[in-house]
Amino acid sequence: MGSRFSAPIPHSESPPTGSITPSSIDSPSGTISDSDAFSAPPSRAPSRHPSISNGKPAFKGNDLRELPPSSHQYPGSSPARPEVPTHPSSNNIAATRPRAPSTASHDSQGKFTLKDLLASSTPKLARKSSNRSASSKKSDSDRGPPSTNGDSTASLLKKYGVCERVAIGKGATSVVRLAHKWDRSEEKLYAVKEFRKRRKNETEKEYVKKLTAEFCISSTLHHTNIVETVDLVQDEQQHWCEVMEYCPGGDLYAAIKKGGMSPSEVECCFKQILSGVSYLHSQGVAHRDIKPENLFFDARGHLKIGDYGASTVYRLPWEATVHMSTGLCGSEPYIAPEQFSGKPYDARLVDIWACGVVYYCLHFQELPWRVAQRSDPLYAAYADACAATSNRDGANAASTPATISNLSPRACRPVIRKMLDPDPKRRLTIEDAMAQPWVQGIEVCVNSAKPTHIHVHARSMLQAHADKAQ
Structure with a gap:
C-alpha cells in the first residue's frame, strides 16, 4: 500500500466548522505497530500526486493545489444552500460558491508546500469545496417547516436540553452547538445546527424552503451508516435549528489526517460507505457529495454519511423510471467526469465514482487528481490508460491503469477500476459493487461481535471527549 499513515493531512489552524465532532478536542497522537500500518509497495513509482512524507507535506510536479481548508462540513452547513429537493427531474445547474482569491508560494526546493497550497482557491482536499445544485419546483416544504406541536421554543429546550454557548462548528449559513439533555441519570447529546436569520431580500416562503431543503430528505433516512436527523425546531431567539445525531468519533478526513489506520480498518470504512450508499440508492436518493469530510464516526x-445539501431524489417510491440529474454538485476532486459535460447524468453513478476516489484517499493518503477533466494531467493520463485498456473485467495487470495498480489487496484493483471507469455506462452500480467477492469478504465491525480491528481515530476522539467531560 501507500506510505504509512504517520503524517497528518494538514489543514488550517482554525477549528473545524460545522463539524459533528467537538472542534476543540485535539486528537491524541496515538501510535500503531509497523505490522498494522501501511507499508509502501516496492513496485510503486515515485508519486506525482499530492503527498505527505516525513511529516512535511509537499506537492510534487504538476501545479496541483488545494482549496482553502475550511473546517469540517457539518451536515447542511454549506454556504450555498439548495432549494427544496423536489421531483427528481427538477434539478437545475448549481451556482458555484464564491471563493476568496489566494496565491500559493513555493518552498526552497521549488515545490508547492501543502500549507501554501491549502491557501489557494483550487479545489482539493478541503472542507468547503462543495457546489450545490438547486431545484425550483414546489414541494411539501412549501407548506412550511415541520410541525413542532405547540411551543417550538419549549420543544427545543425540553426535548433536547440546553445548548453550549461555545459552538462546536461554524458555517456560512449556520452555527452548530452541542446540546446536553439529562434523562434521569443518563446524559444524551445532540448536535444542534442554528440556521442564519432570514435576509431582508428573502420572503418567508423562500427562507423556509432553503432551511428545510436538506431536512426534507435526511429526516426520512434511517440506517446504521446514515447520520440520523431528529427534528427541526425553533430556539428561544426564534432561530430555526436542525437537531441531529451527535457523532463524537470525528470525520474520516481527520482520521486520514491523523494516520495509523490498519488495512482492515480501511476496508471496513470502505464497506460501510458502500452500505450507506446502497441504502440511499434503495430509497431513491443520491448523495452527490461523498467525500471524507461528510463521513462521520459514531x-x-x-x-x-452526513450532509445532504447536494442530494437529489432520482426516483420516487411509486416510480420505476430513474430521473437523470443536471448541475455540477459536490467537491471537485470527487466529481465524476460526466458531470462536467453539462448533459444529464445518472446521479447514482456519481456516488459510485466518489466512493472509488475515497478508497484511493484512504489507501494512499492523497488524491488521485485535482479534477476529473482533461485539463488535469494526472486525470488525462488515467483516462488515456482506461481508454487503451477498456477491458471491462480489468482482471489483469495490463488492463489496470497505473493510478490504481498499486492498490492493495490485489483483489480490490478490478473493483476500484470499474468504480472509477470514466465511461459511466461501464461503471459499476452499487449493487454490482456490493456483490464483488472482495467486498463480500470484508469484515465490518458493525456486524461483528468481536471485530479483528478497531477504529483508532474514532476511539481516541471518543476518549478525549470523555476525558474533557470529567
Missing part, C-alpha cells in the same frame, strides 16, 4: 466507530 462512538462505536460506525461510519455514517
Whole structure:
C-alpha cells in the first residue's frame, strides 16, 4: 500500500466548522505497530500526486493545489444552500460558491508546500469545496417547516436540553452547538445546527424552503451508516435549528489526517460507505457529495454519511423510471467526469465514482487528481490508460491503469477500476459493487461481535471527549 499513515493531512489552524465532532478536542497522537500500518509497495513509482512524507507535506510536479481548508462540513452547513429537493427531474445547474482569491508560494526546493497550497482557491482536499445544485419546483416544504406541536421554543429546550454557548462548528449559513439533555441519570447529546436569520431580500416562503431543503430528505433516512436527523425546531431567539445525531468519533478526513489506520480498518470504512450508499440508492436518493469530510464516526466507530445539501431524489417510491440529474454538485476532486459535460447524468453513478476516489484517499493518503477533466494531467493520463485498456473485467495487470495498480489487496484493483471507469455506462452500480467477492469478504465491525480491528481515530476522539467531560 501507500506510505504509512504517520503524517497528518494538514489543514488550517482554525477549528473545524460545522463539524459533528467537538472542534476543540485535539486528537491524541496515538501510535500503531509497523505490522498494522501501511507499508509502501516496492513496485510503486515515485508519486506525482499530492503527498505527505516525513511529516512535511509537499506537492510534487504538476501545479496541483488545494482549496482553502475550511473546517469540517457539518451536515447542511454549506454556504450555498439548495432549494427544496423536489421531483427528481427538477434539478437545475448549481451556482458555484464564491471563493476568496489566494496565491500559493513555493518552498526552497521549488515545490508547492501543502500549507501554501491549502491557501489557494483550487479545489482539493478541503472542507468547503462543495457546489450545490438547486431545484425550483414546489414541494411539501412549501407548506412550511415541520410541525413542532405547540411551543417550538419549549420543544427545543425540553426535548433536547440546553445548548453550549461555545459552538462546536461554524458555517456560512449556520452555527452548530452541542446540546446536553439529562434523562434521569443518563446524559444524551445532540448536535444542534442554528440556521442564519432570514435576509431582508428573502420572503418567508423562500427562507423556509432553503432551511428545510436538506431536512426534507435526511429526516426520512434511517440506517446504521446514515447520520440520523431528529427534528427541526425553533430556539428561544426564534432561530430555526436542525437537531441531529451527535457523532463524537470525528470525520474520516481527520482520521486520514491523523494516520495509523490498519488495512482492515480501511476496508471496513470502505464497506460501510458502500452500505450507506446502497441504502440511499434503495430509497431513491443520491448523495452527490461523498467525500471524507461528510463521513462521520459514531462512538462505536460506525461510519455514517452526513450532509445532504447536494442530494437529489432520482426516483420516487411509486416510480420505476430513474430521473437523470443536471448541475455540477459536490467537491471537485470527487466529481465524476460526466458531470462536467453539462448533459444529464445518472446521479447514482456519481456516488459510485466518489466512493472509488475515497478508497484511493484512504489507501494512499492523497488524491488521485485535482479534477476529473482533461485539463488535469494526472486525470488525462488515467483516462488515456482506461481508454487503451477498456477491458471491462480489468482482471489483469495490463488492463489496470497505473493510478490504481498499486492498490492493495490485489483483489480490490478490478473493483476500484470499474468504480472509477470514466465511461459511466461501464461503471459499476452499487449493487454490482456490493456483490464483488472482495467486498463480500470484508469484515465490518458493525456486524461483528468481536471485530479483528478497531477504529483508532474514532476511539481516541471518543476518549478525549470523555476525558474533557470529567
